[in-house]
Amino acid sequence: MQLGFANSDNQTKFVNPNITIMIIGVPKEIKNNENRVGLTPAGVSAFTRANHQVYVQATAGNGSGFSDEEYAAAGAIILPSIEEIYGKAEMIIKVKEPIEKEYPLIKEGQLLFTYFHFASYEPLTNAMFERKAVCLAYETVEKKDRSLPLLVPMSEVAGRMSIQEGAKYLEKPMGGRGILLGGVPGVKPAQVLVLGGGIVGTQAAKMAAGMAADVTIMDISIPRLRELDDILPANVKTVFSNDYNIKEAIKTADLIVGAVLIPGAKAPHLITRDMLGLMRKGTVLVDVAVDQGGCIETCKPTTHENPTYEIDGIIHYCVANMPGAVPYTSTLALTNATLPYALQLANKGWKQACVDNEELRLGLNVVHGKVVYKGVSDAFGLPFTPVAEIL
Numbered sequence: 355m356q357l358g359f360a361n362s363d364n365q366t367k368f369v370n371p372n373i374t375i376m377i378i379g380v381p382k383e384i385k386n387n388e389n390r391v392g393l394t395p396a397g398v399s400a401f402t403r404a405n406h407q408v409y410v411q412a413t414a415g416n417g418s419g420f421s422d423e424e425y426a427a428a429g430a431i432i433l434p435s436i437e438e439i440y441g442k443a444e445m446i447i448k449v450k451e452p453i454e455k456e457y458p459l460i461k462e463g464q465l466l467f468t469y470f471h472f473a474s475y476e477p478l479t480n481a482m483f484e485r486k487a488v489c490l491a492y493e494t495v496e497k498k499d500r501s502l503p504l505l506v507p508m509s510e511v512a513g514r515m516s517i518q519e520g521a522k523y524l525e526k527p528m529g530g531r532g533i534l535l536g537g538v539p540g541v542k543p544a545q546v547l548v549l550g551g552g553i554v555g556t557q558a559a560k561m562a563a564g565m566a567a568d569v570t571i572m573d574i575s576i577p578r579l580r581e582l583d584d585i586l587p588a589n590v591k592t593v594f595s596n597d598y599n600i601k602e603a604i605k606t607a608d609l610i611v612g613a614v615l616i617p618g619a620k621a622p623h624l625i626t627r628d629m630l631g632l633m634r635k636g637t638v639l640v641d642v643a644v645d646q647g648g649c650i651e652t653c654k655p656t657t658h659e660n661p662t663y664e665i666d667g668i669i670h671y672c673v674a675n676m677p678g679a680v681p682y683t684s685t686l687a688l689t690n691a692t693l694p695y696a697l698q699l700a701n702k703g704w705k706q707a708c709v710d711n712e713e714l715r716l717g718l719n720v721v722h723g724k725v726v727y728k729g730v731s732d733a734f735g736l737p738f739t740p741v742a743e744i745l
Contacts, residue, residue: 379443381448387657388417394685396428417681460485460487464487510553516611551578572594601629604625621649658679
């Protein structure tokens with residue numbers, strides 16, 4: 355906290371001493387082909403109007419179409435290096451989890467507000483223990499109705515992209531069966547199987563249906579299947595998800611989208627290694643759940659640079675940051691969702707904000723070297739500390 359801070363002209367700006375001042379840092383994303391950024395210039399403006407200081411790393415927004423000049427005009431101070439951003443900030447706002455190069459930059463007690471997906475990668479969890487950071491994960495902020503407001507926008511993007519990418523990799527030069535997703539008059543369309551009727555699955559089904567594919571969507575919730583049956587087009591069929599039905603459906607599917615999520619926990623394997631033998635050569639698998647461990651056993655994270663690999667003639671597309679390929683859309687959608695929560699954290703401090711807001715409280719995963727989210731402790735057999743003990 356402070357009573358004044360340097361503005362972009364290096365002059366001291368004095369603010370109301372009754373308002374909490376927080377220093378926000380927005381680093382440039384360094385994960386492979388990650389072009390999103392944690393905050394838009396409009397987001398910076400919202401923070402500065404609330405008397406917070408925002409530092410943005412130079413060129414952090416270039417990949418999303420936002421220039422340093424736009425950030426500076428919104429009130430940010432531009433710093434040349436990621437080291438300076440981490441060194442100054444009390445709260446880091448970013449998109450993807452820190453990678454190994456960033457671990458040493460994180461300070462004890464520093465608040466990181468980003469996607470973590472801890473349950474899929476134990477080294478990240480261990481690193482945050484060692485740094486004694488406060489890790490508040492977008493993907494586990496949860497409303498009373500069990501919806502995940504900070505996961506929804508990127509799930510919508512990823513769900514729609516899964517069909518866009520799947521259609522491309524069904525092309526013969528890309529290794530697929532050589533099928534046009536929507537077919538043509540006199541030729542049947544491709545068969546698309548979507549596993550999971552949540553945000554990702556619903557968006558995938560909508561896109562596939564819009565491209566005139568023959569779509570089947572599966573879920574374990576009968577009420578959800580009834581809802582989907584009402585809202586989705588006639589070329590989408592709903593089927594109850596169980597092992598038998600999945601095995602039958604994959605025999606004729608051309609494109610399979612894995613869209614199963616258990617908040618904060620590792621995704622279950624609905625398609626196992628031996629089930630690949632039931633599929634036709636050139637079938638395309640798109641596992642959107644890859645950043646939570648994947649719901650396809652043969653899934654392993656890939657990048658936009660090398661997005662696919664083949665096992666037994668089956669094409670696997672498992673890019674862990676799919677929305678990073680459409681960063682302008684993704685960054686705007688993400689900031690729209692995260693900003694109200696980020697402002698609460700800055701205005702009140704993370705502890706008070708989490709005391710006051712249960713949604714934010716559920717976002718806490720690792721705090722001061724302790725696991726406070728059950729899904730993460732279960733994934734690795736780590737000791738669990740109830741978040742109430744931390745707060």
